[in-house]
Amino acid sequence: MNQLWGSMEQYSTVVWHWPIAVYLFLAGLSAGAAMTSLIVKWIEGNGKPPWDGLIKAGALLAPVTICLGLFLLIFDLTRPLHFWKLLIHYNFGSVMTLGVLALFIYTPLAFIYAAIKFKPWLFETGPFSGLLKPFRGIVDSIGDSPVWLERTLFLFAVIIGIYTGFLLSAMYSYPLFNTPLLPILFLASGLSSGVAACILFGLLFFKSEVNEKNAKYLLELDLRVVPMELLLLFALFVGMYFQGGDKAIVAVQALTTGIWAWVFWGGVIGVGIATPLLIAVTALKNHAYRVGYILLNAWVVLIGVIFLRLYILYAGQTFVG
Amino acid sequence: MAKKYGMIHDNNLCIGCQACNVACRSENQIPESVYRLQVWVKPEEYPNGTLGYEYHRQSCVQCENTPCVSVCPTKASYKNVDGIVLIDVDLCVGCLYCVAACPYQARYVHPVTKAPDKCTFCHESRLGRGEEPACVTVCPTDALIFGDLNDPKSKINQALSTRVTYRQKESLGTNPKIFIVPNKKGGINS
Numbered sequence: 166m167n168q169l170w171g172s173m174e175q176y177s178t179v180v181w182h183w184p185i186a187v188y189l190f191l192a193g194l195s196a197g198a199a200m201t202s203l204i205v206k207w208i209e210g211n212g213k214p215p216w217d218g219l220i221k222a223g224a225l226l227a228p229v230t231i232c233l234g235l236f237l238l239i240f241d242l243t244r245p246l247h248f249w250k251l252l253i254h255y256n257f258g259s260v261m262t263l264g265v266l267a268l269f270i271y272t273p274l275a276f277i278y279a280a281i282k283f284k285p286w287l288f289e290t291g292p293f294s295g296l297l298k299p300f301r302g303i304v305d306s307i308g309d310s311p312v313w314l315e316r317t318l319f320l321f322a323v324i325i326g327i328y329t330g331f332l333l334s335a336m337y338s339y340p341l342f343n344t345p346l347l348p349i350l351f352l353a354s355g356l357s358s359g360v361a362a363c364i365l366f367g368l369l370f371f372k373s374e375v376n377e378k379n380a381k382y383l384l385e386l387d388l389r390v391v392p393m394e395l396l397l398l399f400a401l402f403v404g405m406y407f408q409g410g411d412k413a414i415v416a417v418q419a420l421t422t423g424i425w426a427w428v429f430w431g432g433v434i435g436v437g438i439a440t441p442l443l444i445a446v447t448a449l450k451n452h453a454y455r456v457g458y459i460l461l462n463a464w465v466v467l468i469g470v471i472f473l474r475l476y477i478l479y480a481g482q483t484f485v486g
Numbered sequence: 487m488a489k490k491y492g493m494i495h496d497n498n499l500c501i502g503c504q505a506c507n508v509a510c511r512s513e514n515q516i517p518e519s520v521y522r523l524q525v526w527v528k529p530e531e532y533p534n535g536t537l538g539y540e541y542h543r544q545s546c547v548q549c550e551n552t553p554c555v556s557v558c559p560t561k562a563s564y565k566n567v568d569g570i571v572l573i574d575v576d577l578c579v580g581c582l583y584c585v586a587a588c589p590y591q592a593r594y595v596h597p598v599t600k601a602p603d604k605c606t607f608c609h610e611s612r613l614g615r616g617e618e619p620a621c622v623t624v625c626p627t628d629a630l631i632f633g634d635l636n637d638p639k640s641k642i643n644q645a646l647s648t649r650v651t652y653r654q655k656e657s658l659g660t661n662p663k664i665f666i667v668p669n670k671k672g673g674i675n676s
Contacts, residue, residue, distance in 0.1 A: 170504055170524040175594035176544070180586040243580030243600040251579050254560035261559035261583055335557060337658060338589040482586070 178339075179482040184241040186478040189329045190358070190471050191234030193351055196326035197359015198226035199275055202282075203319050204386070205363075205379050212310055216282050218371030219379050223363045224282035227322070228275040230362075235268070260335045264328045271321040278318055280304050281311075326355040333481065340415040341481035344405060350397040354470045357390040361466035368460060381452055384459065387466060388445050394473075395438050411486030418484040425480040433476050437469010490569040490635040491607055492548065492663035493622070494645050498670050499629035500541040502527035506621030506630065513611055513620035520594045522546075522605045523621060538671060541629075546571060546592035546605040547654055547662035554584035554593065562601070569635075569663060570609050575601045589655055590662075607632070635663065 202223025211217055216224075239248045255262045280287060281304060288294050288301045307314065330348030337343045360383050367375045405416035420426055441462050448458040502525050510516065510523045523545040530538045552571055555563045562577035563584045573584075578601040585593045585602050596603040608619040617623065622632040633642030651665035 169502070170507055170526060170544075171521055172519050173524075175520055176591050178591065180582050243582065243595055244578060245580070247579045250560050250577055251581075254562075254577055256556075256559055256561045259557050259559045259583070261557065261581065265559065336583075336587045337553065338587055 178485050179479065181478060181482065182241075183475065183478075184237045186474040187471075188234040188238045188241075189332075189351070189478065190474045191230045191237070192329050193326055193355025193470070193474070194358045194362055194467075195227045195229075195231035195234065195275070196271075196322040196352075197356040198223040198230065198362055199271075199278070199318055199322040199359070200326075200356055201359045201363045201383065201386075202227065202278075203315055203322075205383065206310075206315070208379065208382065211376075211379065214284075214309060215374065217367075217376050217379050218374035219363050219367040219376075219383060221282050221371050221374065222367035223359065224279040226359070226362050226366055228272065228279050231268070231272055231275060231325070235272075260328060260331045264325075264332060267321060267324045267328055271318070271325050274314060274318040274321060277304075277307065277314065281307060281309060323352065326352040329355070333477070338485070339481045340405065340412045340486055341419055341477065341484060344401055346397055346401045346404065347477070350394065350401060350473075353390055353394050353397060354473055357387055357394060358467055358470040360387045360390065361463040361470075365460060365463035365467070368456060368463075377454055380459065381454065384445075384449065384462070385452070387441070387462075391438055391441050391466065395434075398433070415484045415486050419480045422484070425476055425483060428472055428476045429480070432472030433469060436465050437472055440465040441469075487636060488567045488569075489637075490663070491613075492569075492633065492635045492642055492665065493607070493619075494631040494642060494649070494651065494665045494667060495541075495543045496629045496631070496649070496667040497541055498667060499627040500525065500543075501627055501629075502539065502541050503626065505624045505626055506543075509620040509624040510605075513608060514606075517597045520597060520603070522603070532671060538669070540669060543664065543666075544591070545664075547590050547660075547664040548605075548607065550661035550663065551659055553587040553589060553658075553660060557583045557587040559583065566609070568609075570607050571604070572606055572609060573602055573604070575599050578602070589658055589660065 202220050205211055205217055205223070206220045211220065239245050242248055251265055255266070257263070284304060287297050327348045330351035333342040334344060334347040364380060364383055368380070402416045402420060405412045407413070420429060444458055444462045448455060449462070504525055507521065507523050507525060511521070514522060516522055523543070526542040526544050528540045528542065530540050532538050548569065548571055550569065552563070552565055555565055555571065559581065560577045560579060562574045563571070564574065565571050580600055582595070582602065585595065593602040593604045595601070607613055612618065612620060612623070618632050622630040631642050631645045633640035635642060637643065646665060649667045651667055653662040653665060
């Protein structure tokens, strides 16, 4: 306490810390992985078992990462034992409530979708096959390609990917959050992290089941999404600058001041966007299939997206005009 | 008819003595190191070179259009019939969405309940007994005026009719019910 009126510790504008950034990353990755898995599954010829390793990777990643993220979120509450009140008390004007409701639909669908993709392991070869036997009938009755379940899962994956952006953009106390482009940026980067995670996971754990053609298709998809992220970031900052006043000041500060400017230029742009583009035009030129570089590419995309979430969360709360 | 409580902070009368800050802490038993109310004293220089002071009441401004209530997922943050923004601790999960969404940094996490806490216009203590908030009662210069904005005869409405006032961050459309009488001497940025 060094001023007349007392300690000013409580007035820090940084309220949400790294667990929130990691949750935003995991939720985006989960949604992106679900979308990726479905995109590959919907390619002609991939629609029935045995499933491609990339389809399986996405089907597994989607429910696992969303659950990890939600655990992190619950333990980050200041009153974690009261978290169940979020599940039964709603405020339909709050993005957080809308997120909870979307997760109510998304999470079980992601689990059912994964169960279909891992049916032999779950009910025959895996260690829990005895325990899970009673559920076999239910999963069998859904079939291998439940059209409406898959379409609904895809729709809700988009909703989950975009809600994480609206969660932040709803707060007009922070100019960097409060922009219409943030939800789209989060959706795009969520998809790119989902694609990267599917490639990485598929090639590491289901390598023999991955069809080279599908992996190349996903690499191409990522090569389209990553430049889109760059464009969205460019439009976001230039747009803020042209809005003038506090927004212009915040846009300039966020790109030029302190540690978060370094994270942006080095981590988000350098690692997450420039490196994959560089790999694409050099090592993977003409759609060469070099697994080492493909894995490296997936890693840098994932790290870049974590940096993006950390950067937006912290820079957004640090620079308030 | 429901009341609509509001307050005026007159920058010409305030002397930054913190009597309001102290009274708030004692009357509402605010734990150490957190504050519902502070008065920030900022030295300024007038265009002619004379020294002057600006006084900022740092506390909840009791918005009519409440960002904190809008974002709260469980409706733990709410505005009561008298227009006072309050927190139902029992419904709160501690997501701190309200703390982040408040453009006035009015909220802090209560060290015991771990739920956000803030100025309540002494709703739970003095107001219920028909008394004015503690800060208003102790102000030695009468820089604070409290009352019902729905009652044309109230002290606050009399003052609002005769003094020039503004509200913090009006461009956000939050419609605060704390009105500030700016420094008459001029030349100082608000």
